[in-house]
Amino acid sequence: MNKQLPIRVVITLNNNNMKTIKLSVLALCTMFLCSCGGSKQESVKEVAPAVDATTLLADDGPKYDINAIDGTAPVVELSIAAIGANMAEMKYDKSNLEVASGSTVKLTFESKATDPAMPHNWILIRKGNLDRIARKGMEAGADKSYVPSDDDILVASKLLGPNEKQVLTFPAPPAGEYQFVCTYPGHSMMMQGVFIVK
């Protein structure tokens, strides 16, 4: 931060305008003071999510469309279950899923939980958004099954109780690494995994 100050002043001096220089120096000092005011950790936490998935998405090309299933594409059948009888044991039975790009994925998601008070979902998301989506899911609340509206969510199951299952059929997203997570409050740390499209 100390290094930025002289650089900005030199650039402004090239304008040969004293008013601008004074204003710029004042602005810089204010920015400097503000940025040093709070604790560093807090400002990082606030800024990081604002680096904004929507901006990144804008460069991603066409939006992922879960309904754009190609009838001629090979079908890959997968299954994943939510297991564990309590908060300490809950997890998905797989931490990795892998499919070929261009395929149609037919994923059976099943809850083998025993406690009806502990439902689970399976949400496929763009990598790097897990904490943000888990937080947003919590805010979305029970009415929305803890699934927020967000462009970084590609596929979302319903909230399943014990021994319920749902088959999710969707086109494999473009090759790359994705993540899956359960957005039921308090579950995302334990219930997450990697979804690879090769």
Ligand SMILES: [Cu+2]
């Ligand atoms: Cu869960």
